[in-house]
Amino acid sequence: MTAIDAAELRRRTRELLAAHPPATTERTDFLRARFDAGxxxxxxxxxxxxxxxxxxxxPVVDAELAAAGAPDNDPRRIGIGLGMAAPTILGxxxxxxxxxxxxPLWVGEEVWCQLFSEPGAGSDLAALGTRAVGADGDWIVDGxxxxxxxxxxxxxxxxxxxxxxxLPKHRGISYFICDMTDPGVExxxxxxxxxxxxxxxxxxxxxxxxxxxxxxxxGAGWKVAQTTLMNERVSIGGSRIPREGGMIxxxxxxxxxxxxxxxxxxxxxxxTLWVEAExxxxxxxxxxxxxxxxxxxxxxxxMKLAFARLNQEISGLxxxxxxxxxxxxxxxxxxxxxxxxxxGRDAGYRYLRSKGNSIEGGTSEVLxxxxxxxVLGLPAEPRNDKDVAWKDLxx
Numbered sequence: 035m036t037a038i039d040a041a042e043l044r045r046r047t048r049e050l051l052a053a054h055p056p057a058t059t060e061r062t063d064f065l066r067a068r069f070d071a072g073x074x075x076x077x078x079x080x081x082x083x084x085x086x087x088x089x090x091x092x093p094v095v096d097a098e099l100a101a102a103g104a105p106d107n108d109p110r111r112i113g114i115g116l117g118m119a120a121p122t123i124l125g126x127x128x129x130x131x132x133x134x135x136x137x138p139l140w141v142g143e144e145v146w147c148q149l150f151s152e153p154g155a156g157s158d159l160a161a162l163g164t165r166a167v168g169a170d171g172d173w174i175v176d177g178x179x180x181x182x183x184x185x186x187x188x189x190x191x192x193x194x195x196x197x198x199x200x201l202p203k204h205r206g207i208s209y210f211i212c213d214m215t216d217p218g219v220e221x222x223x224x225x226x227x228x229x230x231x232x233x234x235x236x237x238x239x240x241x242x243x244x245x246x247x248x249x250x251x252x253g254a255g256w257k258v259a260q261t262t263l264m265n266e267r268v269s270i271g272g273s274r275i276p277r278e279g280g281m282i283x284x285x286x287x288x289x290x291x292x293x294x295x296x297x298x299x300x301x302x303x304x305x306t307l308w309v310e311a312e313x314x315x316x317x318x319x320x321x322x323x324x325x326x327x328x329x330x331x332x333x334x335x336x337m338k339l340a341f342a343r344l345n346q347e348i349s350g351l352x353x354x355x356x357x358x359x360x361x362x363x364x365x366x367x368x369x370x371x372x373x374x375x376x377x378g379r380d381a382g383y384r385y386l387r388s389k390g391n392s393i394e395g396g397t398s399e400v401l402x403x404x405x406x407x408x409v410l411g412l413p414a415e416p417r418n419d420k421d422v423a424w425k426d427l428x429x
Contacts, residue, residue, distance in 0.1 A: 115146035147188035166195035207255035
């Protein structure tokens with residue numbers, strides 16, 4: 035088969051636009067047609083939204099569609115599905131699972147959430163206690179998950195649960211797809227320091243999951259979860275943004291538009307953070323280019339570390355730059371938003387929301403360990419529980 039190149043992608047994209055003009059085609063219909071044409075994520079297999087092309091060619095398609103005013107799939111709203119569930123399903127799902135879930139996931143017809151962290155298993159995720167017990171070809175799941183973004187709007191969840199408590203904690207876990215509308219799934223809001231409740235806690239009581247919705251072999255859930263977690267850190271810390279995108283953009287605009295706020299000290303700090311933000315942006319571009327060759331590696335942990343630190347330092351500088359205006363906060367209304375927005379609203383919101391960046395998607399302390407051990411090759415920390423059955427661990 036002839037390799038797909040940029041010229042061929044442009045031709046196929048223009049054919050899509052001719053057959054489904056964005057101005058007269060309903061948004062969902064256009065997105066479905068784009069997926070079926072293999073132009074959703076071109077590096078995915080043919081028939082699953084792609085054309086087996088190289089990942090680096092995706093911007094060719096995106097540019098043609100943007101120039102034509104074509105709708106996108108609102109990636110911020112479905113980020114967990116796109117950045118975490120999809121690559122995991124592609125890597126470990128059956129053909130039936132791939133064909134059932136990937137199209138509505140990409141189109142945005144079905145929102146996904148992540149049921150990983152628990153009240154007693156956050157940084158040490160492998161210590162999770164949610165149980166999945168086999169029953170007549172199904173699995174009965176009981177437990178509690180926490181810090182679940184978008185659970186209140188999600189149809190599906192990626193879930194890890196303990197299927198064998200007699201094995202050490204990393205080896206007795208299995209990975210499932212959970213229907214959030216099933217009986218026994220209860221979602222409760224967790225109000226944050228911003229006033230919003232984008233996070234939730236999820237209680238699972240006797241939830242029945244068919245074995246056909248298991249991803250990977252029984253007991254291999256930790257291995258499957260590593261694909262999810264590595265992609266999560268890349269999607270959080272290495273997302274594609276333009277120069278002065280993200281947190282640094284509002285600060286730079288305020289600096290230019292309000293010269294009366296400037297001081298020499300603030301100028302030096304802004305210059306330093308601007309350069310660091312640009313270095314992080316370019317490092318993210320390089321990381322995405324490396325993804326062309328295969329799965330994301332531990333480098334994504336480094337990117338996520340930089341993302342958290344920079345967001346917190348930049349938002350702190352923004353509040354200080356604004357002086358008394360930086361102390362204002364527009365709205366404490368309790369809301370359950372449809373998407374996670376790190377940079378939205380005003381300076382006060384950005385300052386408060388950024389505090390969560392060093393916790394969500396892997397705490398900075400855990401990511402420092404990953405970078406130390408898997409990037410720098412430093413000795414691993416002693417782990418006394420490595421070969422101890424989960425049921426025998428002290429909790």
